[in-house]
């Protein structure tokens with residue numbers, strides 16, 4: 001079972017530049033959460049802060065009962081073993097085969113004999129569909145395969161928490177669909193706590209239990225997916241619909257009057273032609289694929305989804321009461 005991460009009042013700056021402030025959220029143990037936000041709002045900085053690579057100025061990050069912002073480097077090293085991190089480009093060593101790349105954390109952090117290393121590496125390569133590619137160099141394979149190799153490497157120490165930094169960047173839509181299924185299947189299999197940073201709204205609608213959004217140096221919202229997906233908050237709506245009208249500008253924030261006018265036009269459909277009065281219907285949740293055993297948590301999700309997305313039965317038309325034949329006496 002993964003562990004909960006509890007973030008309270010977290011603030012991170014570089015010099016005078018505040019990246020985000022007073023961020024509080026709880027990543028529930030074993031659940032999948034997604035963090036969204038326009039470019040430069042500090043999503044990668046957030047991941048690096050969670051894993052203790054960057055120090056916040058204020059606030060706490062409690063993992064397995066310890067506030068990691070207060071730990072010395074030596075103790076932090078132990079806590080980091082709870083984490084697997086999938087970096088944007090897979091962060092593989094270019095001169096090493098995939099096998100050696102994936103074996104690297106085991107050789108660095110454990111005393112496993114080589115036959116045990118081999119067993120674990122092949123098990124993880126199998127999980128991400130890379131059996132047969134052991135001898136390939138990262139430069140010889142596609143971007144999607146590099147992501148999967150990075151994921152296998154993130155898995156070898158059996159992490160309780162996995163952080164994914166834009167796992168879908170640079171992948172075609174079909175590979176993104178496969179990767180999303182792999183993430184959901186993995187979550188069902190290993191039950192770790194997942195946090196995914198992504199710009200892919202379709203993935204954000206399908207995959208997580210919880211969604212958060214960073215904007216204007218703050219966490220605008222964080223909560224169960226249905227709360228975000230049906231939210232009326234203009235920033236959330238703009239981001240989820242990927243449209244220009246709203247508070248998020250090209251480079252910086254827009255002024256309030258312009259935002260108001262854009263949203264008013266949008267409400268009447270003046271600028272898009274169709275208006276956007278009602279929220280989009282809830283996207284069905286992506287479930288573990290066939291052959292993946294569903295632990296109770298996923299079984300409960302599957303049952304809820306089946307109920308939510310069952311086609312509504314049309315009520316039987318009421319029948320007119322039969323007219324009694326009236327006969328003249």
Ligand SMILES: Nc1ncnc2c1ncn2[C@@H]1O[C@H](COP(=O)(O)OP(=O)(O)OP(=O)(O)O)[C@@H](O)[C@H]1O
Pocket residue numbers: 014019037038039040041042043044045046
């Ligand atoms: N080590 C650092 N020193 C100084 N500034 C930094 C450092 N790391 C990140 N930043 C700044 O923090 C801000 C947030 O960067 P970050 O990469 O976290 O954004 P992001 O939301 O992940 O963006 P994107 O979606 O484009 O990947 C940027 O302005 C960046 O220049």
